[in-house]
Amino acid sequence: MDGEKGDWTYYLGWIVAYCLAAGFFMYLVLNGTFDRSLCTGAPSELCFRDWVSALGGWAALIVGAPTIFFLWKQVSDAGKSQMIQFRIQLRRTRTLARRVLNQATELEKAAVFSIAFWDRSDPAHMAPLHPLQTYRDVLQRYQDMLLEGDFDTLEREIDVPATITLRRLLKKLQENFDMPEGRIAREFDLDEYATAADILLFSAGQVLEYAKETKRIAEDHLLEIKDIFPH
Numbered sequence: 001m002d003g004e005k006g007d008w009t010y011y012l013g014w015i016v017a018y019c020l021a022a023g024f025f026m027y028l029v030l031n032g033t034f035d036r037s038l039c040t041g042a043p044s045e046l047c048f049r050d051w052v053s054a055l056g057g058w059a060a061l062i063v064g065a066p067t068i069f070f071l072w073k074q075v076s077d078a079g080k081s082q083m084i085q086f087r088i089q090l091r092r093t094r095t096l097a098r099r100v101l102n103q104a105t106e107l108e109k110a111a112v113f114s115i116a117f118w119d120r121s122d123p124a125h126m127a128p129l130h131p132l133q134t135y136r137d138v139l140q141r142y143q144d145m146l147l148e149g150d151f152d153t154l155e156r157e158i159d160v161p162a163t164i165t166l167r168r169l170l171k172k173l174q175e176n177f178d179m180p181e182g183r184i185a186r187e188f189d190l191d192e193y194a195t196a197a198d199i200l201l202f203s204a205g206q207v208l209e210y211a212k213e214t215k216r217i218a219e220d221h222l223l224e225i226k227d228i229f230p231h
Contacts, residue, residue, distance in 0.1 A: 090225050096150055101215055107207060138204075
């Protein structure tokens with residue numbers, strides 16, 4: 001198929017060239033050019049050289065027409081190919097943004113629930129039966145949701161949150177997770193529980209902030225795609 005397409009453009013170029021030449025010849029005939037003397041006969045006149053110089057530009061145009069057409073065709077095909085690749089890339093990032101939007105919504109819900117559960121200022125607050133294990137379970141859940149989601153791909157291919165990055169957030173969560181290492185066999189006393197609750201509230205706040213930022217990035221990207229390709 002490629003060979004046939006190449007032959008078609010080649011012959012079309014020559015057809016255009018011959019049509020231009022025929023048109024120029026008809027113009028000369030209808031204009032009466034061949035009814036007049038092509039030279040004035042002046043002693044200082046170099047008739048042949050002058051006519052060759054005058055016709056050189058037209059000859060170059062006629063000969064170059066196939067090349068010009070071929071180059072135009074190449075540029076046009078390259079533009080179409082780039083547009084196709086651009087559409088494919090946008091389709092992929094659009095799917096990514098939609099997935100992250102759903103994942104960030106779930107992450108946001110988990111953070112809001114934890115904040116409400118560990119808020120000791122609430123008169124109805126009650127410490128969990130196994131606070132240390134619950135503390136670590138919550139932090140582990142955050143880490144799992146962040147690692148299993150597409151947040152890292154979002155940061156690499158679309159945009160990075162302005163407040164906190166995934167890498168920094170995971171590092172802080174791991175540090176807080178390791179904080180009570182070696183004390184899992186016993187329960188917190190009241191002071192330790194208060195400290196753990198405050199740490200968990202702060203961590204949940206960071207997770208909530210990250211979830212909102214990634215949702216904003218995903219939503220903005222979807223709007224940008226809609227502006228570029230409305231349909």
